[in-house]
Each structure stands twice: as C-alpha cells, then as structure tokens.
Amino acid sequence: MSPHKPTLAVYKFSSCDGCQLSILNMEDELLDLAGALDIAYFLEATRAERPGPYDIAIVEGSITTPHEVERIKEIRRQAKVLIALGTCATSGGIQALRNFTDAKALANTVYDHPEYLHYLDTATAIAEHVAVDLELWGCPVNKGQVLEVISALLNNRRPNLPAYSVCLECKRRGTICVLVDKGIPCIGPATQAGCGAICPTSGRGCYGCFGPTRSTNLDSLTNILTKLERTPGETVRLYRGISGYAPAFREIADELLKEAK
Amino acid sequence: MQSDRSPEIGSTVAIQKNVFNSLLSKLKEQGYEIVGPHVENETLVYAPIAKLEDLPRGFVTEQEAGSFRLVYTGHTRYFDIIPGAQSWKQYLFPSRAELFTLRKADGTWNMETPRPTAPAYAFIGVRGCELAAIQIQDNAFLRGDFTDPIYRAAREKAFILAVNCLHPASTCFCASMGTGPRVEGDADLTLTELEDVFLLNVGSELGRNILSGLPFESASAFVLNAANRGLERAAQQMGRSMDTSDLPDLILNNLDHVHWREIGERCLSCANCTQVCPTCFCWDATDTLSLDGNQTRRERVWDSCFNPGYSYQAGGNTRPTIHSRYRQWMSHKLGTWKVQYGTFGCTGCGRCITWCPAAIDITVEIANLRKEIR
Numbered sequence: 224m225s226p227h228k229p230t231l232a233v234y235k236f237s238s239c240d241g242c243q244l245s246i247l248n249m250e251d252e253l254l255d256l257a258g259a260l261d262i263a264y265f266l267e268a269t270r271a272e273r274p275g276p277y278d279i280a281i282v283e284g285s286i287t288t289p290h291e292v293e294r295i296k297e298i299r300r301q302a303k304v305l306i307a308l309g310t311c312a313t314s315g316g317i318q319a320l321r322n323f324t325d326a327k328a329l330a331n332t333v334y335d336h337p338e339y340l341h342y343l344d345t346a347t348a349i350a351e352h353v354a355v356d357l358e359l360w361g362c363p364v365n366k367g368q369v370l371e372v373i374s375a376l377l378n379n380r381r382p383n384l385p386a387y388s389v390c391l392e393c394k395r396r397g398t399i400c401v402l403v404d405k406g407i408p409c410i411g412p413a414t415q416a417g418c419g420a421i422c423p424t425s426g427r428g429c430y431g432c433f434g435p436t437r438s439t440n441l442d443s444l445t446n447i448l449t450k451l452e453r454t455p456g457e458t459v460r461l462y463r464g465i466s467g468y469a470p471a472f473r474e475i476a477d478e479l480l481k482e483a484k
Numbered sequence: 485m486q487s488d489r490s491p492e493i494g495s496t497v498a499i500q501k502n503v504f505n506s507l508l509s510k511l512k513e514q515g516y517e518i519v520g521p522h523v524e525n526e527t528l529v530y531a532p533i534a535k536l537e538d539l540p541r542g543f544v545t546e547q548e549a550g551s552f553r554l555v556y557t558g559h560t561r562y563f564d565i566i567p568g569a570q571s572w573k574q575y576l577f578p579s580r581a582e583l584f585t586l587r588k589a590d591g592t593w594n595m596e597t598p599r600p601t602a603p604a605y606a607f608i609g610v611r612g613c614e615l616a617a618i619q620i621q622d623n624a625f626l627r628g629d630f631t632d633p634i635y636r637a638a639r640e641k642a643f644i645l646a647v648n649c650l651h652p653a654s655t656c657f658c659a660s661m662g663t664g665p666r667v668e669g670d671a672d673l674t675l676t677e678l679e680d681v682f683l684l685n686v687g688s689e690l691g692r693n694i695l696s697g698l699p700f701e702s703a704s705a706f707v708l709n710a711a712n713r714g715l716e717r718a719a720q721q722m723g724r725s726m727d728t729s730d731l732p733d734l735i736l737n738n739l740d741h742v743h744w745r746e747i748g749e750r751c752l753s754c755a756n757c758t759q760v761c762p763t764c765f766c767w768d769a770t771d772t773l774s775l776d777g778n779q780t781r782r783e784r785v786w787d788s789c790f791n792p793g794y795s796y797q798a799g800g801n802t803r804p805t806i807h808s809r810y811r812q813w814m815s816h817k818l819g820t821w822k823v824q825y826g827t828f829g830c831t832g833c834g835r836c837i838t839w840c841p842a843a844i845d846i847t848v849e850i851a852n853l854r855k856e857i858r
Contacts, residue, residue, distance in 0.1 A: 252775070259775040371772070378777045383770055387755060387791040394759030395579040395786055399527045399569050402841050403756075404552050412754035412841055426525065438792040440806055443750050443842050447550070 229278035232264035236284025242309035275301030319468035362432035392420035435471035490696035520608035528568035550843030571762035602638035612664030617762035646671035654723030655834030732819030748807025755788035757836035
C-alpha cells in the first residue's frame with residue numbers, strides 16, 4: 224500500500240444514482256471506507272472537491288451525450304484505476320433501450336422542444352469509450368461487491384467476484400428454481416451471480432441485471448424460454464432488459480427477432 | 485396386543501398415525517431439531533416441523549425432465565411425496581460455513597478456528613436413495629485419513645427416520661441403482677406408511693429408545709405383507725432405470741465420443757444438477773478481507789464442476805468447454821467415483837433430471853451413448 228491514503232473520485236454519467244447510493248448505503252462500513260480512502264471527489268456525498276489525478280475513479284452511468292464522451296476521456300486521464308460501476312456503466316443500462324429504436328423519434332415524442340437536446344443515438348458502456356480496469360455489474364450493484372473491490376485494491380490482491388450463474392446463488396440460499404418449479408421464464412442460468420438471487424427468492428424470474436455470464440449457452444436457454452413464453456416476444460424482452468445491450472444478450476435477441484420475421 | 489415396553493432392535497412395530505406426534509414430541513424433548521418435508525411458498529422444501537400436520541399430507545409431486553409441480557390431490561398419506569430440489573445435504577454439508585478467521589495484532593497473525601457446532605437434527609422422511617447419498621457423502625467427509633469437522637459435527641448427532649417409498653416419481657431410478665425403494669442403509673427407524681398405520685422398523689438403540697413408552701403393537705403378518713407388496717409394486721413402477729452393467733468402462737473408454745459435444749449443445753452449464761445432487765460435495769474457499777487488511781475470514785461455499793472458475797488454474801481452464809464440464813460431472817458420478825470410493829456417486833434420486841432447466845436426463849444420455857457406440 225502506498226504511504227498516503229489512496230484518493231477516490233466518484234462520477235455520475237447517465238444514470239439514476241442508485242449505484243452511488245449503494246456506496247452510501249454501506250452503513251456499517253462507511254466510516255472504515257472513509258478512513259481507508261481519501262475521498263477527493265464524490266458530489267453525492269460531499270461538496271468538497273479536490274483536483275485529480277486520483278488513485279481510484281468509480282464511474283456510474285452510461286455515455287449518452289457528446290459532452291459525456293469528452294468528460295469520460297478526461298476522467299480516464301486523471302485516474303490510475305477506473306472502475307465502471309453498475310449496469311449502465313457496463314452495458315448502457317435501461318436507457319440503452321433506445322439503441323434498439325430511433326432515438327430521434329423518441330425525443331420528438333417525449334419533448335416539446337427536442338432541438339434543445341444534445342444526445343447521442345445510443346447509450347453505451349464506459350468501456351466502449353475508454354479503457355476500463357474493472358466492471359462491476361448490477362442494477363444496482365451489490366454493495367458487498369463494491370467493498371470487495373475496494374478492499375482488494377487497498378490490499379493489492381485480485382477481487383473475489385463470481386464468474387458463475389445466479390443458479391448457484393439460488394441453491395446456496397435454498398431458493399427453489401422458479402423456472403423448473405413454476406415454469407416462470409428466468410434468465411438466471413445465463414446471468415452472472417452477485418445479486419444473491421433476489422428475484423427468484425421473491426418468486427419471480429431473473430431478468431439478467433448483472434449481465435451475461437462469460438461461459439453460457441444462450442441458444443439452449445432460448446429454446447427453453449420460448450416454450451415458456453406467457454406473452455409473445457417475452458424472451459426477447461427478457462434479454463433486452465436492463466443489460467440488453469450487453470453483446471451476448473443483444474446478439475441472441477437480434478437472432479430471435481430475425482427468426483421471427 | 486398393545487405394548488408400552490421397548491421394541492426389539494430389528495423388529496417392526498405398528499403405531500396409530502396420531503402416535504407419531506408423541507414420537508416427534510419425544511425427539512424434541514431430547515433436544516432434536518426436527519426437519520422434514522414441508523410445503524412453503526407453494527413448493528416443497530425441507531424445513532423445521534413440529535407435528536404430523538406440518539407434513540405435506542394430500543400432496544404429490546409430478547416430476548419430469550426439467551419440470552416439477554406440487555399438486556394437491558387430497559390423499560390422506562403424510563409420507564407419499566417424492567422429495568423436491570432440496571436434500572439433507574443442506575444440513576450435513578451446509579452451503580456456507582466459516583472455516584477460520586485470521587486477525588493481525590502486534591505484527592503477528594492469529595488464527596481462530598470456530599469449533600463446529602451443529603444442532604442435533606432429526607431427519608424425518610429420509611428416502612432410500614437419500615440415505616444412500618448420506619452414506620456416499622460419509623465416504624468423502626468421514627474418511628480414515630481425513631475427517632471433515634463441520635460435516636462430522638452434524639452427522640454424528642443426526643437421528644434418521646427413513647421412509648420406504650411406495651409411490652416413486654417418474655424421474656426415479658433408485659431400483660436400478662440398488663438404493664430403493666426399500667430403505668437399505670442404517671436408519672434409526674424406517675417407516676412404511678399404510679392407509680391406517682405407520683410401520684416402524686427399529687434400526688438402532690436410539691430408535692428403540694424413542695419408541696419406548698409409546699403405544700405400539702408388533703406388526704402383523706397381514707400389514708407386513710401389505711408393505712412388501714407395496715414395495716414390490718413401487719420397484720416395478722419406477723419411472724426410469726439406469727443400466728450400470730458396463731459402467732464405468734462405457735464412459736471412461738469413450739471420453740472423446742461426439743455424444744459429449746451433442747450434450748454440450750443443450751447443457752447450460754448452470755450447475756443446477758450438481759447443487760441439487762445429494763452426493764455432490766465440491767466446495768470453494770472464499771476469503772473476505774477487511775479494508776485495513778488486518779482481518780480475513782475464510783468461508784467454504786458450495787461450488788460446482790460446471791463453474792468456469794472451478795477448473796481454472798495456472799495456465800488457464802482445463803475444462804474450457806461446456807461439454808467437457810458435463811463429461812467431467814457424469815464421468816465422476818458414474819465412472820471415477822467408483823474407482824475412488826467403491827460405489828457410484830449416483831443413487832438414482834432423479835433430482836438432476838427434474839431440476840435441469842434443459843431437461844438433460846442422465847439415464848437417457850447413458851443409454852444414448854451406449855447405443856451410439858454399438
């Protein structure tokens with residue numbers, strides 16, 4: 224560890240602030256965190272701002288405007304380690320739904336004066352614009368995972384983040400598989416663990432907010448899900464949810480739509 | 485003939501069904517935490533139970549590859565339900581357990597190893613296949629050269645009331661694996677449920693002790709015959725079967741067969757089969773380090789050979805494809821397990837078939853592999 228306390232900067236891009244709140248929600252650990260890190264820039268927590276460079280930059284949100292494209296480049300220049308926080312930052316998030324349609328038509332529908340808007344046609348992940356050192360998925364992120372990553376950085380070790388599917392988290396907590404037991408469409412078998420299987424434990428299917436696992440078989444899962452559809456097109460909508468612009472989910476949904484035509 | 489003496493070990497006695505509540509009370513008085521099948525959130529789990537009425541009377545399970553449904557038919561039997569996803573493994577080999585905590589003080593690390601503590605469980609309704617699975621895990625965790633203290637703490641105190649299966653599910657194949665439907669292993673008591681009475685076979689001193697003082701009568705030839713006939717019928721009604729005659733060679737001599745790749749196209753690598761399997765014992769150790777680096781806690785958690793990280797080692801993943809991970813699982817269950825422990829790692833409970841979202845059926849895959857080779 225360096226002799227000085229590592230500096231931390233937390234930034235927000237297009238997002239709902241929920242992932243930053245996950246940091247502030249660490250009620251039991253927040254004081255330790257403030258003790259271990261020098262919080263130099265974190266507008267949601269403090270008005271005090273200090274200029275970079277920073278040891279750790281945590282970035283929430285996706286890139287949706289020309290201004291954001293420039294801003295993230297500057298943040299990258301100021302950061303030794305850059306962490307993309309949450310599914311907006313790792314895949315574009317829910318606002319990436321506009322990537323599947325005509326953003327201009329949406330703007331015209333929503334705003335009286337769309338000519339005042341400066342936006343990009345797509346909402347995209349931080350990693351599509353700058354090099355990202357670590358991605359933490361989730362909508363919102365799991366605060367335990369945030370702490371784990373910071374602890375790993377402070378102690379010079381690899382963070383312990385699961386590479387397996389949500390199924391394992393269901394089983395570890397004794398949740399009965401909603402897909403097999405109730406026939407509820409669930410993309411947990413193809414979704415990265417990390418949430419603790421919140422949705423299946425509440426009796427609903429996983430909708431993939433922690434993003435696709437690295438080793439999965441979406442073709443087979445799609446065959447299963449299309450047979451369970453309660454409304455036509457449900458499988459496509461499941462894949463095109465909060466992490467719908469993640470390449471694996473995006474491609475399988477595109478394929479399904481192509482087949483449907 | 486009504487009796488309140490102690491029954492002989494090895495004998496079979498009959499009790500009125502409501503007497504079972506006295507049996508449960510007695511277990512509770514002796515400090516047991518009683519767990520058994522229970523309907524919760526509209527599905528079947530193993531959970532704490534206190535009385536006969538907590539059991540899933542009137543329910544059956546309809547099980548097929550990739551599908552499980554709990555159905556109420558209104559029948560009057562308490563132990564007629566074929567188990568669901570959960571198994572007794574969750575009590576003996578908990579999904580999460582602390583191994584130790586390291587604390588740094590004055591420049592030195594101190595290790596604190598918690599003394600394994602587990603309640604004395606009374607397992608009510610252990611099936612033949614499940615008892616066989618417990619004995620298979622015993623082989624892994626209670627070895628001569630190494631004993632797992634966490635497993636042992638729960639296992640050595642557990643009271644086992646086993647149940648003979650009279651109505652197996654369509655995914656069951658215990659008869660062909662030699663583990664059921666009649667309970668073959670060592671249980672403290674083994675129950676057979678007839679329409680009006682429970683028959684209890686006394687398997688141990690502990691079982692005898694629990695029954696002593698309760699109103700029982702020795703089982704008549706008539707009821708014993710009824711139980712035997714029921715068990716014969718159950719063996720014939722078994723939904724599936726596994727031909728083990730050419731195992732493990734069939735698998736071990738055909739590790740490069742194209743059939744594995746074909747399974748890999750369907751397998752999700754989600755690990756469900758291994759997690760519901762009552763014999764799968766793989767685990768991972770995870771460390772949680774405090775921010776200041778002065779304390780770390782190591783936990784043991786359920787892991788699976790289907791997880792990409794499981795076979796990751798220096799140089800990369802030794803089983804990078806889904807088919808290679810499926811092959812690893814099946815060749816262990818039905819192949820190398822036998823080399824390692826002298827038994828198969830499969831008891832024919834059928835959980836991996838029912839709970840596979842992709843409906844992959846181990847009995848069908850073995851039969852297909854055999855067919856393709858001939």
